[in-house]
Amino acid sequence: xxxxxxxxxxxxxxxxxxxxxxxxxxEGFERGKxxxxxxxxxxxxxxxxxxxKNVEKTNFPNFLALNSPYADNLSAYMNxxxxxxxxxxxTELSSHFGELGFEYGLFRYFGIGLxxxxxxxxxxxxxxxxxxxxxxxxxxxxxxxxxxSRLNQGDIYDLAVQKKRDVFHSTSGDLNLFFHLQPNDPxxxxxxxxxxxxxxxxxxxxxxxxxxxxxxxxHFDSHLFVNAELEHSNVYIVNYSAPSSGHRNKGNFxxxxxxxxxxxxxxxxxxxxxxxxxxxxxxxxxAGSELPTQSKEQVIENKLERFxxxxxxxxDLPTSRIHLEGRARLDAIARSLVNEYKDYDxxxxxxxxxxRDDLPGNYENYDLGFERxxxxxxILRDKxxxxxxxxxxxxxxxxxxxxxxxxxxxxxxxxxx
Numbered sequence: 001x002x003x004x005x006x007x008x009x010x011x012x013x014x015x016x017x018x019x020x021x022x023x024x025x026x027e028g029f030e031r032g033k034x035x036x037x038x039x040x041x042x043x044x045x046x047x048x049x050x051x052x053k054n055v056e057k058t059n060f061p062n063f064l065a066l067n068s069p070y071a072d073n074l075s076a077y078m079n080x081x082x083x084x085x086x087x088x089x090x091t092e093l094s095s096h097f098g099e100l101g102f103e104y105g106l107f108r109y110f111g112i113g114l115x116x117x118x119x120x121x122x123x124x125x126x127x128x129x130x131x132x133x134x135x136x137x138x139x140x141x142x143x144x145x146x147x148x149s150r151l152n153q154g155d156i157y158d159l160a161v162q163k164k165r166d167v168f169h170s171t172s173g174d175l176n177l178f179f180h181l182q183p184n185d186p187x188x189x190x191x192x193x194x195x196x197x198x199x200x201x202x203x204x205x206x207x208x209x210x211x212x213x214x215x216x217x218x219h220f221d222s223h224l225f226v227n228a229e230l231e232h233s234n235v236y237i238v239n240y241s242a243p244s245s246g247h248r249n250k251g252n253f254x255x256x257x258x259x260x261x262x263x264x265x266x267x268x269x270x271x272x273x274x275x276x277x278x279x280x281x282x283x284x285x286x287a288g289s290e291l292p293t294q295s296k297e298q299v300i301e302n303k304l305e306r307f308x309x310x311x312x313x314x315x316d317l318p319t320s321r322i323h324l325e326g327r328a329r330l331d332a333i334a335r336s337l338v339n340e341y342k343d344y345d346x347x348x349x350x351x352x353x354x355x356r357d358d359l360p361g362n363y364e365n366y367d368l369g370f371e372r373x374x375x376x377x378x379i380l381r382d383k384x385x386x387x388x389x390x391x392x393x394x395x396x397x398x399x400x401x402x403x404x405x406x407x408x409x410x411x412x413x414x415x416x417x
Contacts, residue, residue, distance in 0.1 A: 028185045028219050030324040033105040037227065037263030043095035043255045050251025052093050055167055058247045059091045059127050061155050063135050092124045095255045103178055111178035119235065121168035121253060129158040168249055170207045170235065172198030184321060188217040203249050205240035209233060223266065229259040269324065307333060311406035320371035322379065330376060333410065334383030344412035346380065347391045348373045351407045354397035369394025376408065
């Protein structure tokens with residue numbers, strides 16, 4: 001096994017150690033997101049369609065198909081079959097293209113966007129000598145044996161001077177529909193379908209393109225991500241005027257692509273600011289019997305400011321995943337903690353219901369409560385609040401009543417000097 005050079009080693013270390021650290025700040029896809037991306041695509045060789053057949057037909061040495069001294073049909077067929085096989089192997093197509101586009105999150109799981117792609121199809125070997133010149137050269141022979149020899153010489157020469165050549169070049173504008181399986185998650189798998197129209201730039205004619213793809217994005221933070229995608233597309237050439245001679249690229253081309261790229265995302269909904277109650281009050285005065293009892297001395301000793309939310313205003317119930325509106329509320333609170341309430345410690349208390357969707361019965365749901373509390377504190381830390389100021393706690397469902405609802409309470413406790 002060859003040794004890994006220092007550049008590959010640094011790249012490997014960056015993937016292993018840096019990605020998990022950056023993903024702590026990742027937000028993923030969500031409603032209201034505006035996403036810009038760019039991809040490079042490479043065909044994996046699973047191409048088919050009439051365009052591929054037309055290239056093979058153009059390169060096929062027709063003058064050799066009858067180049068056989070045998071008279072029986074079997075020998076003529078075997079000669080034709082052998083030449084066809086060799087021609088197909090030496091005239092393979094490859095395809096690649098670049099893509100730029102954007103996506104807008106219409107709903108939580110669904111996005112729509114536009115993209116522009118530039119696709120090039122290339123033949124590994126393409127005829128450089130007109131076969132009519134080889135036939136004319138062979139017809140100047142004095143006997144049949146020399147004629148056959150000159151036909152073979154002409155084909156060998158043509159093979160020697162063959163080279164790669166672009167046989168198709170199209171720019172297309174496409175409409176894209178995205179379906180995201182894990183919104184607002186650093187790992188963002190998705191399904192994409194779409195289609196569009198364009199123009200063939202080498203030989204003229206319009207093009208139609210349809211495609212379907214599966215892929216995923218890995219979000220480093222709230223803006224930057226990388227993505228990989230497997231796409232299967234079909235390009236149809238329309239409104240085509242065939243040339244009088246030479247290669248004719250009319251038809252369709254079908255290929256499977258592997259795509260990699262980078263992108264950035266922004267939220268278009270803005271921040272939802274939560275008003276802070278300026279009147280110092282005890283949490284007990286507002287939340288009632290749901291909140292933990294505190295001694296009178298504690299209330300006097302600590303001046304309290306507090307935020308009270310329904311859990312549905314922060315989380316996607318019944319999970320601990322913070323949705324976009326909840327993140328905006330927490331961002332506003334974090335700014336206040338950093339700028340206006342620097343001398344306050346922060347106590348995060350969560351209250352859950354005793355019911356679970358996956359199992360029947362009543363539960364104290366402490367695990368879910370701690371997960372929600374930690375999710376909130378993680379957002380506050382990401383926005384600049386010192387971890388030493390934050391205390392995570394939960395009451396689970398121990399104070400649950402029939403009239404109560406799941407809540408989130410964030411207390412600001414004035415430090416005693």
